[in-house]
Amino acid sequence: MTDLETTERATSDRGTNNRDIVLKARDLRKYYPIKGGVLQRQVGEVKAVDGVSFDLYKGETLGIVGESGCGKSTLGRVLMRLEEPTDGTVEFDGVQMYEQSGSAMRKMRRDIQIVFQDPYTSLNPRRTVGEIVGEPFNIHPDVVPKKGRRKAVQELLELVGLNPEHINRYPHQFSGGQRQRIGIARGIALNPKVLICDEPVSALDVSVQAQVVNLMEKLQRELGLAYIFIAHDLSVVRHISDRVGVMYLGRLVEIGDEDEIYSRPTHPYTQALLSAVPVPDPTLRGKRDQITLSGDVPSPANPPDGCHFHTRCWKVQDVCRTDTPELEVHQDGDGGHLSRCHFAEVRQVIETQDVSGRGKDSLFAGQGERDNSDAVAAGAAGDGDVQSGPDTRAPSGG
Amino acid sequence: MTERNQTPHDANPDERLEHDDAPLHDNKPGEGGELPTESHEKQTPTSSSAAIAADDTGTARSLTADAWRSLRKNPLFWISSVLIVGLLAIAIFPGLFTDQNPDYGDLGRARIDPNSTHWFGTDRQGYDVYTRTIYGARASILVGVLGATGTLLLGSFLGLVAGYLGGWVDTLISRIGDIFFAIPLLMAGIILLSATRSMDTLLGVPLQGYFGTIFQLVLVLVLFGWPAIMRLMRSSVIQVKPNDYVQAARALGASPLRIIRRHVMPNALAPAIVVTTINLGVYISVEATLSFLGIGLVPPAISWGVMINDSLVFLRSGTTLHALFFPALFLSICVLAFIMLGDAVRDAFDPKSRDR
Incomplete structure (x- = not known):
């Protein structure tokens, strides 16, 4: 059974196939050559993305999580065709992306855009905000006539919550969160169907993270965007995502609806990840079922045979070392979803709580009740180095 | 902020x-x-x-405005600017500063010490040293400015191409640059200039006469000066290229030309500009050195180097040293001014050196 069939079967199981697929990735691979020796011959390859398949529906948010170096960002860049894949296909709106070239590819880029992780390197320091946000219109001149461009840029700035009068300012005059909004404004300028967000909030201060995430949700409602939200922050991903894919060493190990992944994970790696999310409740200290993985992530240049996770898995058996498990439907107690494990079964772990139903105001206003909302707002879950307080990376002086 | x-x-x-x-x-x-x-x-x-x-x-x-702001506070910048503006005025309008003919030599007034009619005295040919110093500024500064500009153009273009395209183009340009880099500027100048000495034209460009000799010198400076700028430009292009804003432009479908012109070049050019400003002073002194050696500018061109060369004979006799002293003084001031300007510009473009 191929990945494609499994995915389609699974989605039809869930009854979600009544929505249109906007982006269909099949068996994407990106290997980077390792060169060595005097003659710079290829001595190996880093398998950054190693056979990833998924569907993205119109207007939904697909979260991609995984630890550093698992290939999340490479996946985003391959989907953007900033890097050519080693193998695999991406079908965008029924058109094969990697077969396009020249003007056809340029036209396609209008519909798929990217927001980068670091707002300090994603904006050209020598261009004004107006030039940065207006550049898409210059590259695709037929979208907005020349006379309307300035107004269009100002509308975009307003849409992302910036003062339209700041159009002549330079990026270094803005804070990190404002810069990220500029990046988002550039991303949505051409009214794309898909926005790939490569860790869009990881570099931001916690309170600003919440603002940007809420902005992205607002834009999704207003513009009908589909997001591929790449992040390592499980709480933020849960907050924004409809479906979630978990990556490990270049492969998707589990993918399903937000509830399926967070409440009924069947893959041991997902369970371990979720158990590491800090719970802001001191009374639960020591009572949680915390899974501590030993060892490091194996090198993607030399991934283990069979299941990639077998070197760190507590369920490991001989079959895991030889046979690669397929991404197939496993029962999770309430239906089933795709998981790449020979011994997939549900294990209840204390995880983040979904507060997305409470409305965005509760993110800041939720002081009265028990502060569960901070689990999301504080976003620091699973990411110990996020600091609260003023953004230390904001440029000093002026 | x-x-x-x-x-x-x-x-x-x-x-x-x-x-x-x-x-x-x-x-x-x-x-x-x-x-x-x-x-x-x-x-x-x-x-x-x-x-x-x-x-x-x-x-x-903008960053440029920031640089200008810190430049304005730098006294070094003002001193060098005043000097350079003065020297440029001398170079462009020498007639404003003297009414004498620099080519008028009268043996009857040879080797006169500085006095009220001949401020800097006269040399052994009876030329007025002051007038010739004033007229010599043009050739010296012309060589410096043209040499530095030509080096910047050629070097930054090749550096941009090498850094942006990478691969075999980069290897080719870098190795050619290494070859030129390995030849000392002075030696190359001596060899090339003594070869062109007897040539009348090169590729249709006249090599003799006032502008011909200047062209020869500029050619040498550009030919053997570009690798330094090329390396600098190449490394800063390589530094700028992986930035997310370049990737974002690619993701938008921008053409390579547009990416280079609007994103890569403006962000990679600052170091090359700084070095070019310093090069200005260096090239003026190289011109003087080559002219001093007798292979740079030759009469009828007047330059400080030519004048220093002319007055060498006095060095041992110890007389008429003023004919050596004044052109050397102007040369030093000019080189100092350009190098000071280069320093000030470098400080302004380097945010780390800003004290605030």
Whole structure:
């Protein structure tokens, strides 16, 4: 059974196939050559993305999580065709992306855009905000006539919550969160169907993270965007995502609806990840079922045979070392979803709580009740180095 | 920073709105082939000047405006600017500073010490040293400016190509650069200039006469000076290229030419400009060195180097040293001024050296 069939079967199981697929990735691979020796011959390859398949529906948010170096960002860049894949296909709106070239590819880029992780390197320091946000219109001149461009840029700035009068300012005059909004404004300028967000909030201060995430949700409602939200922050991903894919060493190990992944994970790696999310409740200290993985992530240049996770898995058996498990439907107690494990079964772990139903105001206003909302707002879950307080990376002086 | 953002300082937004329309327009034809520094400056002439004007109110300020701001506070910059403006005036309008003919030699007034009619005295040919020093500025500065500009153009273009394209193009350009880099400038100058000494034209360009000899020198300076700028440009292009804003432009479908012109070049050019400013002074002294050795500029061209060469004979006799002293003094002041300017510009473009 191929990945494609499994995915389609699974989605039809869930009854979600009544929505249109906007982006269909099949068996994407990106290997980077390792060169060595005097003659710079290829001595190996880093398998950054190693056979990833998924569907993205119109207007939904697909979260991609995984630890550093698992290939999340490479996946985003391959989907953007900033890097050519080693193998695999991406079908965008029924058109094969990697077969396009020249003007056809340029036209396609209008519909798929990217927001980068670091707002300090994603904006050209020598261009004004107006030039940065207006550049898409210059590259695709037929979208907005020349006379309307300035107004269009100002509308975009307003849409992302910036003062339209700041159009002549330079990026270094803005804070990190404002810069990220500029990046988002550039991303949505051409009214794309898909926005790939490569860790869009990881570099931001916690309170600003919440603002940007809420902005992205607002834009999704207003513009009908589909997001591929790449992040390592499980709480933020849960907050924004409809479906979630978990990556490990270049492969998707589990993918399903937000509830399926967070409440009924069947893959041991997902369970371990979720158990590491800090719970802001001191009374639960020591009572949680915390899974501590030993060892490091194996090198993607030399991934283990069979299941990639077998070197760190507590369920490991001989079959895991030889046979690669397929991404197939496993029962999770309430239906089933795709998981790449020979011994997939549900294990209840204390995880983040979904507060997305409470409305965005509760993110800041939720002081009265028990502060569960901070689990999301504080976003620091699973990411110990996020600091609260003023953004230390904001440029000093002026 | 944040304070400034929050304060509504847009005192005159409308005025700036008009100005800044230009950069939003699509590529203006003819921008591509121009001098890189100029094309960058030209794209945002009004915005940068508007930024400077708006400086005090704390609104839009580009990096260039920031650099200008810190430059203004630097006394080194003002001293060197005054000197350079003065020297440029001398070079362009020598007639304003003297009414005598630099080519008029009268043996009857040879070797006169400085006095009220001949401020710097006269040399052994009876030339007025002051007049010739004034007229010598033109050749010296012309060689320095043309040499430095030519080096910047050739070096930054090749560096841009090598850094952006990479691969075998990079290897080829870098290795050729290494070859030229390995030849000492003076030795190359001596060899090349003694070879062209007897040639009348090179590729249709006359090599003799006033501009011909200057052209010879500039050719040598550019030919053996570009690898330094090329390496500098290449490394800063390689540094700029992986930045997310370049990737974002690629993701938008921007053409490589557009990416280079609007994103890579403006951000990679600053180090090359700084080194070029310093090169100006260096090239003026190289011109003097080569002329001193008798292979640089030759009469009828007048330059400080030629004058120093002429007055060498006095060095041992110990008389008429003024004929040696004054051109050497002007040469030193000129080189010092350009190198000081280069230092000031470097400090201004390097945010780390700014004390604030």
